[in-house]
Amino acid sequence: MPNSTERSELHDSACPLAAIDRRLDDVHRHWHSAERAYFEPQAFRVAIQTAIQTLRTVTFILQSNKHLIPEFDAWYAPWQERLKADALMRWMVDARNKIEKQGDLEAHSFVRAEIVASYLDNGPVMDVPAKLFEGPRVILKGIPKKSELGDHIVKFGTLRIQRRWVENSLPNYELLEAVAIAYGRIAELVHDAHRAIGRDPPTTVDAETGEQYAPGRGGKMPCMIGHGDARTINISLSDGKRFDLTHLAIPADVEEGRKSAEKYGLQPDKIWDATGDQEAVLNSLFRSARRMTETDGYHVTMSVLLRGNKPVRLAQVEFPDQGAKYVVMRDMANEVTKLAADGVILIGEGWRAKADASKPYMRAADAPDRIEMLHAVLVRREGDPVELIADFRRQGDQVRLADTHTVRGGQHYMFAPIYNAWGRVLPDDWKK
Numbered sequence: 277m278p279n280s281t282e283r284s285e286l287h288d289s290a291c292p293l294a295a296i297d298r299r300l301d302d303v304h305r306h307w308h309s310a311e312r313a314y315f316e317p318q319a320f321r322v323a324i325q326t327a328i329q330t331l332r333t334v335t336f337i338l339q340s341n342k343h344l345i346p347e348f349d350a351w352y353a354p355w356q357e358r359l360k361a362d363a364l365m366r367w368m369v370d371a372r373n374k375i376e377k378q379g380d381l382e383a384h385s386f387v388r389a390e391i392v393a394s395y396l397d398n399g400p401v402m403d404v405p406a407k408l409f410e411g412p413r414v415i416l417k418g419i420p421k422k423s424e425l426g427d428h429i430v431k432f433g434t435l436r437i438q439r440r441w442v443e444n445s446l447p448n449y450e451l452l453e454a455v456a457i458a459y460g461r462i463a464e465l466v467h468d469a470h471r472a473i474g475r476d477p478p479t480t481v482d483a484e485t486g487e488q489y490a491p492g493r494g495g496k497m498p499c500m501i502g503h504g505d506a507r508t509i510n511i512s513l514s515d516g517k518r519f520d521l522t523h524l525a526i527p528a529d530v531e532e533g534r535k536s537a538e539k540y541g542l543q544p545d546k547i548w549d550a551t552g553d554q555e556a557v558l559n560s561l562f563r564s565a566r567r568m569t570e571t572d573g574y575h576v577t578m579s580v581l582l583r584g585n586k587p588v589r590l591a592q593v594e595f596p597d598q599g600a601k602y603v604v605m606r607d608m609a610n611e612v613t614k615l616a617a618d619g620v621i622l623i624g625e626g627w628r629a630k631a632d633a634s635k636p637y638m639r640a641a642d643a644p645d646r647i648e649m650l651h652a653v654l655v656r657r658e659g660d661p662v663e664l665i666a667d668f669r670r671q672g673d674q675v676r677l678a679d680t681h682t683v684r685g686g687q688h689y690m691f692a693p694i695y696n697a698w699g700r701v702l703p704d705d706w707k708k
């Protein structure tokens with residue numbers, strides 16, 4: 277998804293480091309120019325090279341303003357060490373020297389094709405020069421036939437095709453991503469310079485909604501994360517159809533919320549319990565979801581990203597098939613990083629299998645005597661998952677729900693990409 281909304285950093289009006297802040301923001305702008313020009317080789321070359329050159333000048337300007345920072349040398353030396361020890365940052369310095377003294381970078385456009393057929397494992401990847409790319413057919417031929425793995429891939433796999441710019445001397449990075457990471461490292465330095473003069477580091481805001489983002493993300497702006505999705509095509513291997521990630525963000529509309537609360541006979545302030553912790557949010561949302569399910573006879577699947585007990589993103593999600601789940605959950609993990617979320621709730625209908633000891637690993641949806649349920653799972657940066665379950669009891673057209681059960685812990689392997697984003701180790705019993 278392209279990011280249409282621009283984010284910027286907000287400084288207090290009298291920030292003494294304004295010259296440095298502005299130059300850093302110039303890098304951010306040049307980065308977006310490169311992103312916009314991704315499919316125009318000449319424009320991309322100019323913009324990405326300008327971003328790399330401008331990034332280098334941020335530290336020059338910082339050094340020429342050293343009088344602003346008390347005990348500058350003692351503060352700056354460890355930063356210099358850190359940047360020197362960083363291979364990517366060294367590459368940026370060399371690249372800038374090359375651009376200014378020798379000529380252009382040797383950037384090449386590739387098409388990367390990879391197969392996603394699980395929540396975490398990386399499937400086969402193939403990089404082909406863009407002009408030689410023959411389309412998905414070639415990659416599909418490489419899938420092993422008649423193995424269990426091959427079957428799984430064909431049934432549940434997704435082929436992701438992505439355009440990438442790669443520079444000869446930096447083969448392991450996509451170039452735009454490399455510059456975003458380097459921007460983040462320098463932004464952290466600039467933020468620390470604010471702390472060194474006793475000021476708060478700038479806050480990141482969404483220019484349109486005024487929403488503030490928590491710090492983190494390795495200094496990157498939220499709009500610099502996950503940009504690869506915009507130039508990615510997803511093709512389902514089972515039917516060869518292209519699909520887009522539907523992650524409709526649902527803006528919080530107070531008036532709409534009031535109306536729909538009325539429809540379901542709910543009190544608006546009870547739908548979202550903002551007085552307790554994330555589990556209190558989960559409980560309040562589930563109570564409302566029960567009411568909606570019994571009224572409408574169904575419930576759509578929704579994801580709620582939380583920071584503390586506050587929602588930072590509500591979205592309706594769709595899982596047309598198992599393959600889409602892999603892609604959607606990986607994408608959700610990107611959003612978690614972008615928004616520095618520390619809790620995720622997924623709420624919707626599902627199936628649970630009646631326990632069958634002879635087939636412990638059968639997917640609930642495939643079980644013969646499966647039970648329809650409304651359920652919600654909360655996973656958190658810290659603490660165990662919590663799941664709420666209420667079984668469906670159909671009475672003619674009417675849906676009634678059994679009592680809500682709470683399950684702590686439990687296996688929630690589909691959230692593995694989100695645990696990864698938090699740097700959490702997966703519980704042993706998750707992976708079957």
Ligand SMILES: [Zn+2]
Pocket residue numbers: 287288291292293294297470478
């Ligand atoms: Zn500032």
Ligand SMILES: [Zn+2]
Pocket residue numbers: 282283304308497499500
């Ligand atoms: Zn931006």
